[in-house]
Amino acid sequence: MTLYGVGLGPGDSDLVTVRGKEVLESADVVYSPGRLSRSVATEYVPDDRIGDLDFPMTRDDEKLRQAWKEAAQEVAPRARDGDVAFVTLGDPNVYSTFGHLRRTLDTFYPDIEREIVPGVSAVTAFATALGVEIAAGSSLALREAAGGAAPTGPDRMILFKVTDAPATHEGLTEAGYEVQYGRRLYMEHGETIVTEDPEEIAERDYYTLAYAEKPGVRETHATDEFAAEEFSPTATTDGGQIAAGEVAEIERSEGILAGDEPLAGETDE
Numbered sequence: 001m002t003l004y005g006v007g008l009g010p011g012d013s014d015l016v017t018v019r020g021k022e023v024l025e026s027a028d029v030v031y032s033p034g035r036l037s038r039s040v041a042t043e044y045v046p047d048d049r050i051g052d053l054d055f056p057m058t059r060d061d062e063k064l065r066q067a068w069k070e071a072a073q074e075v076a077p078r079a080r081d082g083d084v085a086f087v088t089l090g091d092p093n094v095y096s097t098f099g100h101l102r103r104t105l106d107t108f109y110p111d112i113e114r115e116i117v118p119g120v121s122a123v124t125a126f127a128t129a130l131g132v133e134i135a136a137g138s139s140l141a142l143r144e145a146a147g148g149a150a151p152t153g154p155d156r157m158i159l160f161k162v163t164d165a166p167a168t169h170e171g172l173t174e175a176g177y178e179v180q181y182g183r184r185l186y187m188e189h190g191e192t193i194v195t196e197d198p199e200e201i202a203e204r205d206y207y208t209l210a211y212a213e214k215p216g217v218r219e220t221h222a223t224d225e226f227a228a229e230e231f232s233p234t235a236t237t238d239g240g241q242i243a244a245g246e247v248a249e250i251e252r253s254e255g256i257l258a259g260d261e262p263l264a265g266e267t268d269e
């Protein structure tokens, strides 16, 4: 049978994917590494199908290895007999505890079948929450900023683990970045905050990220031109005014609206 690594998304239970929900509903046992992931999973799984794993809060590598060996020892026989899920917030392959379980199984229980169900990661959810567009052609780096760290270099960065926002902010702004913060985005538990003011989120909360961008790095796009006056939907060549619906009609008849097909050489998303 199979061990499923299921990404639950950022925390709102309706952002669990349909596939994730189906796996949770059918798995014989569902393990979670923390309270928050457990509270999302229990929207779809009754308590009597939730399994217990003990993870010590430690940075001691030896203790962590021991804890993961014990976790694999618990999970592996259950995954031989039936279907088992291990849930994580976000995506199981992005900065996730699932990687520890997978590596431990690779070594000690290589026969266990696995399948990963991707989840909505904070890496993508932040963009909508913060109103940021990572447009085609942009580059975006992922960094950690725990304990007031302020890594610099890339034009655009997502910073995870922002636990001391004022200190991180000082470092980033000194290096010339514009910074926005997101706390508990799309999470049922706790208050969601989106702000540019680090003092508003000075209190430590692990579920905090930052988006830092160097001013002036925006790419130009063909459709930027629509902001120019000559493309204004209310402008006509003779200076008169026409309604938006009429514009669409005119553009269509002139072949300006390209339709839904990707251009040659492009793939559809």
Ligand SMILES: C[S@@+](CC[C@H](N)C(=O)[O-])C[C@H]1O[C@@H](n2cnc3c(N)ncnc32)[C@H](O)[C@@H]1O
Residues within 6 Å of the ligand: 010, 011, 088, 089, 090, 091, 092, 094, 095, 096, 120, 121, 122, 123, 159, 160, 161, 162, 182, 183, 184, 185, 186, 187, 206, 207, 208, 209, 210
């Ligand atoms: C260990 S990473 C886990 C990432 C997760 N696997 C994912 O794909 O989103 C944890 C960090 O991700 C960020 N994070 C995860 N979920 C978040 C959310 N809902 N709101 C804000 N930040 C979040 C925080 O910076 C947090 O410290």
